Amino acid sequence: MKLHEYTISQLHDLISKREISVPELTRYMLDRIESLDSKLECYITVTEKQAMEQAEKVQKMIDDGTLNSPLAGIPMGIKDNICTRGIPTTCASKMLSNFVPPYDAHVVKKLYDNGAVLLGKLNMDEFAMGSSTESSHFKKTKNPWDTERVPGGSSGGSAAAVAAGEAIYALGSDTGGSIRQPASFCGCVGLKPTYGLVSRFGLVAYASSFDQIGPLTKTVTDCALVLNAIAGHDPMDLTSSRRQHPDYTKALINDVKGMKIGVPREFIDDSVQKDIRDAVLNAVKVFSDLGARCEEISIPIMEYVVPTYYIIALAEASFNLARYDGVKFGYRAANPKDMLDFCMRSRSEGFGTEVKRRILLGTYVLSSGYYDAYYKKALKARTIITREFNKAFEEYDIIIGPVSPTTAYRIGEKINDPVQMYMEDIFTVPVNIAGLPAISIPCGFDSKSLPIGLQIIGKRFDETTIIRAAYTFEQNTDFHKARPSLNE
Amino acid sequence: MIEVKPMEYEAVIGLEVHAELSTKSKIFCSCTTEFGGQPNTHCCPICLGMPGTLPVLNKKAVEYAIKAGLATNCTISLFTKQDRKNYFYPDLPKGYQISQYDLPLCKDGYVEIETENGKKKIRINRIHIEEDAGKLVHSEYGNYSFVDYNRTGVPLIEIVSEPDISSAAEAKAYLEKLKAILQFIGVSDCKMEEGSLRADVNISVRPKGSKQLGERTEMKNLNSFRAVYRAIEAEVARQIEVIKSGGVIHRETRRWDDAKGESYPMRSKEDAQDYRYFPEPDLPPLIIKKELIERLKNELPELPDARKQRYISEYGLPEYDAGVLTSSKELSDFFEEAAKASTNVKAVSNWVMGDMLRILREKNMEIAEIPFPPAYPAKLVALIDKGVINGPTAKKVFEEMFDTGKDPETIVKEQGLEVLNDESVLLEVVERVIQENPNSVADYKKGKKKAIGFLVGQAMKATKGKANPQLINELLIKKLEG
Incomplete structure (x- = not known):
């Protein structure tokens, strides 16, 4: 097995036993990025110099015995909408192509405290708006399983890098599925935590009431390790929860006996690609065979989740992106006629098509005369959707289903049909609407050998049960062991 | 011949007053709120709205706003929230302002003012908290503008009155009362010249006795009480003139030019901003505990009206004098100290209201700049009462005190000003x-x-x-x- 195929826990072992040094491991990963990334285009920025300095420093601290974390010395990548002090944070947009934040996001600080080594900043859809990473201003990341195909999005760079071994793990952000969907397309583990579990400070806002940062990893165990490091209250984010979070590695228990699992029939209807439906039904069988009680349930409100999500998310986005006026940071149009021309052209030239579309839609749904018909109604729907999920959780410990109705599609195949792309978020967005935690884990392959993800949704702040179910599934199946060949 | 009585009109006026709260730090970050400073030295990534930053609400700002609500007889909301208000302009770094829309922190209050026809209640519709914007400076020399974000994020309260005001004099009295209250409770220094107190005025006119409201205009850029007074007089006259000559008033925002003594239209109703308010997702709803309201209520000092009553009953001052002396906290506190040091409070009040205010006006001085302690005027009165000096000499001594800050006894002794009784x-x-x-x-x-x-x-x-x-x-x- 090669170093990039190791998990966090395996590498931690090697580092602890002095079988490999952190600088050696980091050098190895940088070389791998060097040789592979021209093909996959996962990274927007590779922080080679900082990574090597960080590696030396971390190794010294390990040697001194002053650092003892499972993440110490493990090389990772961070989605480029999470602020890193002194390192460009572009959101894959021309608008922020020159933006170097003078502060670290809360999660970045926490990872640094744990001795993480940052390899670079990962590609994404511009401002996290998209589900294929095709709206990036800079590059189109390829799916490691088939480089003609998209890695999913918006955390496509993060998922592809983890799947291809260009990072041992990565951070992504999930507003409507942006961690889970690329994780499912690339065959890795991706967790969207409960809204409020992880601080959003330093995450460039897309839709503030949905955004959450989460890990993308090779295994459920690694997921628990990273979650342990990034979860917890941050006084700089008033929406972050004050509750003490448990040690998630304690939930790595291979046992689901007696667990009550709901399978919404709306999640496995004809709109879902057949091999995905089969894989999910197989997962249901795996859980049942292991002693869980699986039952079909119904969540009739499902037909409203996509419009509800897009109305609220884009309303928030239209405000969140108002700060990019060319005055304080970011792209600035040349030779403006006057102040209005300056702001207008900076925005027209700095934002890409999808971002502009979403700003316009968000502005529209909040405009006087349309507010009641769209935004206000969506807020009501949000309450009902949340209530329906909470009601289901009175009966069931987890809800399972597919992550996406399709597997990875060809680059360029859907980019000109935004509505279809929005509709395919149907299984991921209700989780963000209700603020729930959910994970995507590998559960099969389609006829083209593309990975399929299983989504496990839990109660608010009950990541523990999700991790337990996911871990049990992983221990009793081999899907997570498959790796893309990459013609290596 | 039929005699036509000329139509009489009355003005209907409402005020939106913005007061900067005198908290040490800004409303969503720890930057100083201090006035002035080199441009862009009182700011940080949060008040500059840099990507990824989040607001953290300053609890003191909320407490100050609640105090303002309590002091103006408002009901304090136990459940309130903040909202985003769209306003795309380079002086607002986020492109929106965090304000309050449908659930303001304080509502349904009033203040009482003195009018020609006696006391009058001016109802307050609401008081809400919001953040201030920065300042845009347009270059005189070239085709460019500068922006100073020092003021960005300074906490503000907006006090919205009901249209209960009927004249420029009432508007001025209302503003003076608000200013006195906010200063007394120590939540704002209310310096109009530094922009820490600002007023926009909504004005309409209607035939006297009519129940229906006329179309209103909003007047902006009012930088002093005098400007408020003059702008109202001018706008009421303008509106009556327009109506009398058969025209109609259009809903519009007008800008007052104090130098010219006239206003001109800024924007019409058609160009009105669509604020697109929606709940601020970065700030959870605010739950105000009853215990907090109780504590703040107990912390409130004596308010201007109560103090005025006390001056009447305790010191036997005439109502007018008591009103003048409680019109500002600084003046009232100065008088209070002087009164404590004297047995002849009436005489002290005459000196403070008369010669002292005259000298301050002549010298263009603030009370804070008076070079002697409040006990000195009391000493001066004592010197007169004991017959050590006479009235005309006392006037001279008082002037001298403003120049040198010396004790009146010292001045009298040094210059041999004692009355000759030998x-x-x-x-x-x-x-x-x-x-x-x-x-x-x-x-x-x-x-x-x-x-x-x-x-x-x-x-x-x-x-x-x-x-x-x-x-x-x-x-x-x-x-x-x-």
Whole structure:
């Protein structure tokens, strides 16, 4: 097995036993990025110099015995909408192509405290708006399983890098599925935590009431390790929860006996690609065979989740992106006629098509005369959707289903049909609407050998049960062991 | 011939007052709120709205706003929230303002003002918290603008009145009352010249007695109480003129030009901003505990109205005097200290209201700049009451106190200003005056008793005003008639 195929826990072992040094491991990963990334285009920025300095420093601290974390010395990548002090944070947009934040996001600080080594900043859809990473201003990341195909999005760079071994793990952000969907397309583990579990400070806002940062990893165990490091209250984010979070590695228990699992029939209807439906039904069988009680349930409100999500998310986005006026940071149009021309052209030239579309839609749904018909109604729907999920959780410990109705599609195949792309978020967005935690884990392959993800949704702040179910599934199946060949 | 009575009109006025709260730090970050400073030195990534940053609400700002609500008889909302208000302009770094829309922190209050027709309640619709914007400076030399974000994120309260105000004088009285209240409770320094108190005025007119409201205009750029007064007078007159000549008032925002004494349209209703309010997702709803409201209520100091009543009952001051002395916290506190040091409070109040305010006006000084402590005017009064100095001398001493900051006793001693009471000395003076003014003496003896006044004046002059005039008078009469 090669170093990039190791998990966090395996590498931690090697580092602890002095079988490999952190600088050696980091050098190895940088070389791998060097040789592979021209093909996959996962990274927007590779922080080679900082990574090597960080590696030396971390190794010294390990040697001194002053650092003892499972993440110490493990090389990772961070989605480029999470602020890193002194390192460009572009959101894959021309608008922020020159933006170097003078502060670290809360999660970045926490990872640094744990001795993480940052390899670079990962590609994404511009401002996290998209589900294929095709709206990036800079590059189109390829799916490691088939480089003609998209890695999913918006955390496509993060998922592809983890799947291809260009990072041992990565951070992504999930507003409507942006961690889970690329994780499912690339065959890795991706967790969207409960809204409020992880601080959003330093995450460039897309839709503030949905955004959450989460890990993308090779295994459920690694997921628990990273979650342990990034979860917890941050006084700089008033929406972050004050509750003490448990040690998630304690939930790595291979046992689901007696667990009550709901399978919404709306999640496995004809709109879902057949091999995905089969894989999910197989997962249901795996859980049942292991002693869980699986039952079909119904969540009739499902037909409203996509419009509800897009109305609220884009309303928030239209405000969140108002700060990019060319005055304080970011792209600035040349030779403006006057102040209005300056702001207008900076925005027209700095934002890409999808971002502009979403700003316009968000502005529209909040405009006087349309507010009641769209935004206000969506807020009501949000309450009902949340209530329906909470009601289901009175009966069931987890809800399972597919992550996406399709597997990875060809680059360029859907980019000109935004509505279809929005509709395919149907299984991921209700989780963000209700603020729930959910994970995507590998559960099969389609006829083209593309990975399929299983989504496990839990109660608010009950990541523990999700991790337990996911871990049990992983221990009793081999899907997570498959790796893309990459013609290596 | 039918006699047509000219139509009479009345003004309907409502005020939106913005007051900067005097918290140490800004509303969503720890930057200082201090006025001035080099441009863009009082800011940080949060108040600059940099990507990824989040607001953290300053609890003090909320407490100050609640105090303002309590002091203006408002109901404090136990559940309230903040909202985003769209306003795309480079002086607002996020492109929106965090304000409050449908659930303001305080609502349904009032303040009482004095009018020509007695007391009047001006109802307050709401008080909400929001963040201030920065300042745009347009270059005089080239085609560019500068922006200073120092003021960005300074906490504000917006106090919205009901349209209960009927004249410029009432508007001014309302503003003065609000200012006094906010200063008394220590939540805002209300300096209009530094922009920490700003007022926008909504004005409409209607036929007297009509129940229907006329179309209104909103007046902006009012930088002083005087400007508010003049702008209302001018706008009411303009609207009446328009209506009388058969025109209609259009809903619009107008800008007041204080130098020219007139306003001109800024934007019409059609260009009105669509604020697109929606709940601020970065800030959870605010739950205000009853215990907090109770604590803040207990912390409130004596308010202007209560203090005024006390001056009337405790010091026996006339209502008008008590009103003037409680019109500002600084003045009232100064008077209060002076009164404590005196047994003749009425006299002290006359000095404070009369000569002191006149001198401050003449010298363009603030009360804070007075170079002597409040006890000195009390000492001055005591010197008069004890007969050590007379009234005219006291006026001179008081002026001197403003120049040197010296104790009145010291001034009197140093310059030998004590009243001359020594009869032997005064007798000499009287004799000399009689000798030097035979004509007046003759007049007096012929029965022109008024001539005594001239002689007293001459005696006073001879003693450089220090003589006890009463004593001089007595001695003169004694000499002339004896």
